Amino acid sequence: MLYFKFSDYLMKTYKEKVYKIPVNLPATCPNRDGLLGSCGCIFCGEEGAGFENLSAVLPVKEQLEKNIGYIGRKYNAKKYIAYFQNYSNTYFPLEKFREYLQEAIVPDVVALYISTRPDCLNNGYFEAMKDIKEKHGVDIVVEIGLQTVNYHTLKTLNRGHGLAEFIDSVIRAKKYDIGTCAHMIIDLPMDNMEDVVEGAKILSAVGVNQVKSHSLYILKDTKLGSLYTRGIIQPVTMDEYIERIITFLEYLSPEIVIQRLIGRAPEERTLFSGWNTSWWKIVDMIEEKMTRENRYQGKRFNYLNGVTCLK
Numbered sequence: 001m002l003y004f005k006f007s008d009y010l011m012k013t014y015k016e017k018v019y020k021i022p023v024n025l026p027a028t029c030p031n032r033d034g035l036l037g038s039c040g041c042i043f044c045g046e047e048g049a050g051f052e053n054l055s056a057v058l059p060v061k062e063q064l065e066k067n068i069g070y071i072g073r074k075y076n077a078k079k080y081i082a083y084f085q086n087y088s089n090t091y092f093p094l095e096k097f098r099e100y101l102q103e104a105i106v107p108d109v110v111a112l113y114i115s116t117r118p119d120c121l122n123n124g125y126f127e128a129m130k131d132i133k134e135k136h137g138v139d140i141v142v143e144i145g146l147q148t149v150n151y152h153t154l155k156t157l158n159r160g161h162g163l164a165e166f167i168d169s170v171i172r173a174k175k176y177d178i179g180t181c182a183h184m185i186i187d188l189p190m191d192n193m194e195d196v197v198e199g200a201k202i203l204s205a206v207g208v209n210q211v212k213s214h215s216l217y218i219l220k221d222t223k224l225g226s227l228y229t230r231g232i233i234q235p236v237t238m239d240e241y242i243e244r245i246i247t248f249l250e251y252l253s254p255e256i257v258i259q260r261l262i263g264r265a266p267e268e269r270t271l272f273s274g275w276n277t278s279w280w281k282i283v284d285m286i287e288e289k290m291t292r293e294n295r296y297q298g299k300r301f302n303y304l305n306g307v308t309c310l311k
């Protein structure tokens with residue numbers, strides 16, 4: 001096994017193919033609404049992190065039923081994950097958040113995946129998630145935006161949080177038996193391979209359950225877009241991306257599920273994305289290189305549990 005694919009995890013857990021259905025809430029983000037800042041992360045576009053959803057005006061149940069009807073017919077699908085994707089989906093009053101979770105409990109939804117920031121998760125939200133999980137027998141995973149473990153890069157990205165908030169959110173998620181998925185951008189031009197390796201080590205040490213890796217895409221009308229058009233930042237090459245992601249996987253615990261190796265970008269507003277190569281071709285190149293060079297997830301996962309203790 002080259003790496004622990006999400007599709008394999010889903011098959012093992014739910015015994016059949018499971019489809020992720022995006023749900024759009026009328027959410028915002030404290031890094032955009034003025035609480036922490038108004039400009040957001042330097043790469044963030046108008047829709048937050050997601051761009052493929054139905055309108056947030058539709059109730060959650062209706063969004064899910066519409067999409068489930070369509071995907072069910074098209075793929076003969078039987079099980080689904082409701083994925084709250086845009087902005088910070090725990091940045092609501094607690095009771096409202098609880099209502100949204102409850103609305104997502106529709107037939108054939110086996111799990112709720114909730115994207116958010118590490119500093120928007122407190123025990124109240126975890127308690128609400130745990131209640132829904134236990135009452136309805138669904139799995140719940142929080143997808144936490146981290147992007148990098150380099151504190152200085154987090155500042156440059158204007159994330160408005162550091163590494164400590166991420167570690168804290170994962171530790172507390174575990175106490176409530178809520179799953180975690182870390183979102184990482186492996187090819188940040190401000191980071192180097194040492195940051196990538198440290199990222200894999202920290203995610204393994206804190207025991208996240210899943211990782212979703214994105215390659216950097218640069219949108220128009222963002223601070224990052226302006227830095228790019230003025231020649232102040234240069235994206236890393238595709239070869240460098242491939243090497244970084246393979247090295248990341250080598251250092252990552254083999255138990256961590258890889259939701260995605262590379263993301264897709266919205267086409268219209270993009271200044272740079274994916275080296276003009278389809279994401280699936282890049283995945284093929286990664287897998288071919290791993291096979292050719294006998295490299296796999298966890299190959300260098302040998303650094304925890306007091307590795308230099310005297311025998």
Ligand code: SF4
Pocket residue numbers: 028029030031032039040041043044045048049086087088117145159
């Ligand atoms: S935390 Fe997410 S939604 Fe908020 S500004 Fe950053 S990328 Fe955008």
